[in-house]
Amino acid sequence: MFELPVRRKGQVIAMKDDEPSEFLNPLETFGVDVRELRRTRRITLQALGKVTGYSPSYVCKVEKGVVHPSERFAVGCDKAFGTGVMLTRQRERALEGDHPSWFLPYVTYERKAARIFDYSTLYVMGLLQTPEYARASYRLTMPGTTTESIESKVAARMSRRELFTRTEPPPPKLWVVLHEACLRVRVGDSKVMAGQLGRLLEDGERPEVTLQLMPFDAVPAVATPFTLMAFESRPTLLYTEGPVAGRPQDAPKITAAAAEVYDQLRAEALGRRATSDRIWRMREEYRRE
Structure with missing residues (x-):
């Protein structure tokens, strides 16, 4: 089963897909939402990468919460998933969470x-x-x-x-x-x-x-x-x-x-x-x- 690294009290631990979402930080939550939307719509990593202008590796890293998604990526995902500006705004909130x-x-x-x-x-x-x-x-x-x-x-x-x-x-x-x-x-x-x-x-x-x-x-x-x-x-x-x-x-x-x-x-x-x-x-x- 796919495992997502999650921070708990400054440590990185493995979290399964069905574990409580309160342990996710905003960046990881964004990645999980992109992954679930992609899977629900039966879109491959390669296909989403092509639509957004990024490599499958980049998409995978975003879904794992390893890298901050760019604004262009979030906008591309909204277009691919038909989610309006939902992910674009979610990305902004995730980035703001890292500022005082x-x-x-x-x-x-x-x-x-x-x-x-x-x-x-x-x-x-x-x-x-x-x-x-x-x-x-x-x-x-x-x-x-x-x-x-x-x-x-x-x-x-x-x-x-x-x-x-x-x-x-x-x-x-x-x-x-x-x-x-x-x-x-x-x-x-x-x-x-x-x-x-x-x-x-x-x-x-x-x-x-x-x-x-x-x-x-x-x-x-x-x-x-x-x-x-x-x-x-x-x-x-x-x-x-x-x-x-x-x-x-x-x-x-x-x-x-x-x-x-x-x-x-x-x-x-x-x-x-x-x-x-x-x-x-x-x-x-x-x-x-």
């Missing part, structure tokens, strides 16, 4: 934003992180967390990068000012840092991304990180984080003041080409270590 409850509003706003302006002072913003960097940051900031939980959180963070590949609505315009400390604070080893800086170089070449570096020898207009998000049909939002939680604000006076500060940051930071050159040199330093 206070961070969920940010994830929702990020998906809907037309323009995002971010200022990071210590860590590279999550949307631009590599899996290795994200994994190392979780291990540093969440000691004692199980490997399974960290991997689930890493996958959820990486899923946010689907913003860059979606077609409708188009990807948001992303402007990021990174303080040089983000690239000097060692998250993981030199290999992880070299990989992260390489990702920044790649993302900086995207037409929808503008990346600027705030060098140590500049005095920034503000010392704390923040994010501004602009939308087509709602007021601009300011998002800031504290030691244990985050807070969105949309009062016009507050967001307008933050926008002025961001303009100053952009004026003080290096230009795109100078930023790219500095990041490239720093990446080479990590590579030589």
Whole structure:
């Protein structure tokens, strides 16, 4: 009989098809539902893979709860099974389950934003992180967390990068000012840092991304990180984080003041080409270590 790995108190155990579903996490529940819908409709792994644009192996991994399904896969399954947007929404809830409850509003706003302006002072913003960097940051900031939980959180963070590949609505315009400390604070080893800086170089070449570096020898207009998000049909939002939680604000006076500060940051930071050159040199330093 097919057995599904299930987490119970931080351990992985075998669970049979007919065991209680309360032991499944949201990711595993999504996989079970896809499997049951596929079997009910007598669709093979190969056939579902062809319809969704993925390999049978990928479909199998989703059904086992091993990988987070992509948005394209969930949409393809809804079309194949005739389930409207049921699985697409279930996937969104499953991914949100890997974020702290206070961070969920940010994830929702990020998906809907037309323009995002971010200022990071210590860590590279999550949307631009590599899996290795994200994994190392979780291990540093969440000691004692199980490997399974960290991997689930890493996958959820990486899923946010689907913003860059979606077609409708188009990807948001992303402007990021990174303080040089983000690239000097060692998250993981030199290999992880070299990989992260390489990702920044790649993302900086995207037409929808503008990346600027705030060098140590500049005095920034503000010392704390923040994010501004602009939308087509709602007021601009300011998002800031504290030691244990985050807070969105949309009062016009507050967001307008933050926008002025961001303009100053952009004026003080290096230009795109100078930023790219500095990041490239720093990446080479990590590579030589």
